[in-house]
Amino acid sequence: MTNILIIEDDRLLNRGIKYVLMKDKYNVISSYSYDEGYNEFLNNNIDLILLDIKLMHKSGLKLCGEIRKTSEVPIIFITANDTDQDMIEGFKKGCDDYIAKPFSMEILRQRIKAVLKRTNIQDKNIFKYKDITIDYNMMTLKKGEKIIKLTTTEYKIIELLTKNKNQVMPRKIILEKLWDANGNFVDENALSVNIRRLRQKIEDNPKKPKYIITIFGTGYTWGEI
Incomplete structure (x- = not known):
């Protein structure tokens, strides 16, 4: 709506x-x-x-x-x-x-x-939420007017969460989606590290995130459900 x-x-x-x-x-x-x-x-x-x-x-x-x-x-x-x-x-x-x-x-x-x-x-093909803007065509993320540099894995996580806003994405599903054509994958520990780095890049207070929200025992969601 x-x-x-x-x-x-x-x-x-x-x-x-x-x-x-x-x-x-x-x-x-x-x-x-x-x-x-x-x-x-x-x-x-x-x-x-x-x-x-x-x-x-x-x-x-x-x-x-x-x-x-x-x-x-x-x-x-x-x-x-x-x-x-x-x-x-x-x-x-x-x-x-x-x-x-x-x-x-x-x-x-x-x-x-x-x-x-x-x-x-x-x-x-533009996603906007508060001061975050993502251009899916250009694969770029801006916070306010500042372009935030992301790794390929970080961008994939952001894209997955924002395209499924208002849904909880289980860690298992995120891990499956991060497999690539060459068979490279991200394990549980690497996923946690990437989430922490993303929060450091885009959150005002990484310890109290308002974008990437942890749903304990399940996975993550973008923003409030």
Whole structure:
């Protein structure tokens, strides 16, 4: 299910948008301030953001810039004005589209569909989770804007876990998948070593991992189940 985050301090408008989008079978998270919205973005796997350009107390433009430091998630600005300057500033900060108040909910629905379609075509082989981005075509992993160098075995483990997100991958299955055409394999000890090295490379605190989670007695999973 597609996750949409609304960051809009007008509670009536926020709830109205949420109601319409939930009828379209989107999973919708509402937030009403800069800090609340940014926290929801950090703690959820968001597919699209609707962001009020002029939030109370803090600027939506500033929040867009902060999000763009670590993510290319599609952002549609909600603005009270459709002036050229507003549009220019929004696109400079990295928004994908904008809609001016007052607007038709049907037009908003169609703009969301268009942005999601466009970005899904571009990103169908891209995995994003919090500040981690994996390009399966290029076999690369980025944490924020930094490319993390991985060994072939480390990449295979990451690919296996992320392509099976929300599932527990037993150690036995992971070991079987790490066999290659030349008969090379990874044993139990080597798997543990590779997991430890991966955590050192991508976790903020390897002792309290939030990406590669151990399911004791079974195996590993990516993120929270």
